Amino acid sequence: MDDLSFDVVVVGCGIAGLSAAVTAQQNGARVAILERAPKDERGGNTRYTESLWRMKTVDAVSEDFLDKFAANAGGWPDPGIVQDAVLDRDFQPRVLRSLGVVDPQVVAAIADDAPKAIAWLATFGIRFDEIPMYFLSQSTTRMGPIGGGLALVEALGGYADSRPDEIHFFYETAARSLIMDETGRVAGIEALGDGNVPLRIMGANVVLACGGFQGNPEMLSHYCGPQSQFIRPVSRGGHYNRGEGVRMALSAGAAPCGDFGSFHAQPVDPRSTDIEPVVLNYNLGVLINDSGKRFTDEGPAMVDATYEVVTRLIMGERHGIAYAVFDASLDEVQNWTVTVRSRVPPLQGATLKDLAVEIGVDDQELIRTIDAYNAACPTSDGFDPLTLDGLSTTGVDPRKSNWARPIVTPPFRAWPIICSNCFTFGGIKIDEHARVVNTEGDIIPGLYAAGEVAGLYYRVYTGATSVMRGAVTGRMAGADAACRRNSFP
Numbered sequence: 001m002d003d004l005s006f007d008v009v010v011v012g013c014g015i016a017g018l019s020a021a022v023t024a025q026q027n028g029a030r031v032a033i034l035e036r037a038p039k040d041e042r043g044g045n046t047r048y049t050e051s052l053w054r055m056k057t058v059d060a061v062s063e064d065f066l067d068k069f070a071a072n073a074g075g076w077p078d079p080g081i082v083q084d085a086v087l088d089r090d091f092q093p094r095v096l097r098s099l100g101v102v103d104p105q106v107v108a109a110i111a112d113d114a115p116k117a118i119a120w121l122a123t124f125g126i127r128f129d130e131i132p133m134y135f136l137s138q139s140t141t142r143m144g145p146i147g148g149g150l151a152l153v154e155a156l157g158g159y160a161d162s163r164p165d166e167i168h169f170f171y172e173t174a175a176r177s178l179i180m181d182e183t184g185r186v187a188g189i190e191a192l193g194d195g196n197v198p199l200r201i202m203g204a205n206v207v208l209a210c211g212g213f214q215g216n217p218e219m220l221s222h223y224c225g226p227q228s229q230f231i232r233p234v235s236r237g238g239h240y241n242r243g244e245g246v247r248m249a250l251s252a253g254a255a256p257c258g259d260f261g262s263f264h265a266q267p268v269d270p271r272s273t274d275i276e277p278v279v280l281n282y283n284l285g286v287l288i289n290d291s292g293k294r295f296t297d298e299g300p301a302m303v304d305a306t307y308e309v310v311t312r313l314i315m316g317e318r319h320g321i322a323y324a325v326f327d328a329s330l331d332e333v334q335n336w337t338v339t340v341r342s343r344v345p346p347l348q349g350a351t352l353k354d355l356a357v358e359i360g361v362d363d364q365e366l367i368r369t370i371d372a373y374n375a376a377c378p379t380s381d382g383f384d385p386l387t388l389d390g391l392s393t394t395g396v397d398p399r400k401s402n403w404a405r406p407i408v409t410p411p412f413r414a415w416p417i418i419c420s421n422c423f424t425f426g427g428i429k430i431d432e433h434a435r436v437v438n439t440e441g442d443i444i445p446g447l448y449a450a451g452e453v454a455g456l457y458y459r460v461y462t463g464a465t466s467v468m469r470g471a472v473t474g475r476m477a478g479a480d481a482a483c484r485r486n487s488f489p
């Protein structure tokens with residue numbers, strides 16, 4: 001049993017788990033990492049992301065960082081309760097400490113630590129810079145590590161690999177439940193190893209860093225509703241994240257945080273095998289459903305700020321699918337190809353009737369829809385795909401608020417789009433040390449949640465903050481767990 005006793009047990013080896021494990025080791029702890037995937041697929045979502053961080057420079061988060069989080073901190077929380085958030089945590093009422101809203105102290109800690117995390121990652125050879133994106137223009141500032149999330153996994157994972165006496169990996173081992181002692185403190189993890197072999201890995205500090213539940217159809221259906229049958233993880237890594245971290249913590253009494261009924265939605269081509277095969281040009285054409293009808297404003301604001309809302313509407317359509325329809329004028333838009341990451345060619349027709357056949361929608365309905373849209377387009381010039389050009393339709397429902405140009409010139413093209421699930425929002429309430437808060441507002445001794453397990457988002461995802469959340473909360477958890485390891489033998 002001694003072989004399976006550690007100071008800190010980390011579940012998951014994406015950015016959150018690796019940051020926690022390496023930080024704990026650097027602070028003197030002996031660490032175990034449990035990872036469901038085989039070694040050559042370790043890293044979950046982190047392995048596949050470009051890992052953009054909402055930064056202005058490597059020393060500061062974006063100008064809009066705190067405002068965006070404040071705007072999306074919860075539903076309509078009771079102001080009589082949240083007003084006490086200005087008090088020191090120890091003086092806050094329990095009802096607030098366990099409330100399912102985003103804690104401003106946690107957001108401030110993430111903003112404060114993000115530059116320090118970047119400086120720490122630099123010690124492993126990671127360099128941040130501006131990275132080419134799939135948006136023609138953006139509403140905020142973003143930077144990323146050269147080499148993306150894979151570079152993060154390789155750098156931190158490589159460091160851990162080279163210290164086998166201090167950091168021990170258990171691959172193809174899935175954590176199932178927490179072991180708690182009689183005092184209410186965490187004592188370890190029960191897991192399932194290769195071949196359905198049960199395993200008990202002991203440790204008085206456990207960091208749950210095993211992602212959301214985007215890889216778990218049962219939880220998705222339960223929390224996000226029946227239309228979630230039409231969504232899928234945006235990359236292979238998401239299939240490994242099946243919600244055990246969230247479940248384990250809730251079973252131990254943790255307070256929930258983050259919007260359990262929602263997730264970060266991205267519009268992708270369902271035919272593609274590419275990683276993150278986004279289709280983000282739809283604002284330049286129209287979106288139709290599989291009845292051949294428009295169902296939303298395709299251009300309410302800049303795409304990077306609105307695609308999540310539009311994509312969720314696609315999920316809500318009858319079969320969770322829509323088609324972005326264009327004419328030849330798409331080619332007049334410089335660089336539009338950067339906005340489509342699917343390498344599968346679009347469906348094409350010399351006439352709208354031909355295109356309807358390719359899509360599989362009623363041709364008369366499609367023609368009626370496009371005719372009505374064309375008649376509502378403005379005749380004025382001023383089309384500008386890089387700004388909100390104000391070219392809006394009149395007299396058609398739904399309206400298109402920007403970039404409205406008639407669809408008249410063959411060939412006609414369409415990309416199918418479904419809603420993919422980057423990661424789920426429902427998670428666990430933590431404090432600014434990534435310690436798990438229980439439903440009574442108390443800390444669960446020895447239990448930490450980091451990365452996607454730590455609930456941070458309601459309504460709309462504050463883009464380019466999830467890898468940052470993982471690195472920062474992982475570092476917080478690793479440091480706190482390592483320094484407390486002797487206080488709770």
Ligand SMILES: Cc1cc2nc3c(=O)[nH]c(=O)nc-3n(C[C@H](O)[C@H](O)[C@H](O)COP(=O)(O)OP(=O)(O)OC[C@H]3O[C@@H](n4cnc5c(N)ncnc54)[C@H](O)[C@@H]3O)c2cc1C
Nearest residue numbers: 012014015016036044045046052175210240451452466467
């Ligand atoms: C294609 C793509 C693009 C993205 N772009 C961005 C971006 O630009 N900026 C941004 O901020 N975010 C982005 N994201 C989201 C971001 O990458 C993730 O939310 C973040 O990396 C999650 O880190 P994590 O450590 O919490 O989880 P993960 O990186 O998913 O790691 C979780 C790990 O836990 C393991 N695991 C799961 N369950 C268990 C279990 N029971 N037992 C043991 N191990 C388990 C998994 O195998 C995995 O290795 C993107 C995601 C994808 C897929």
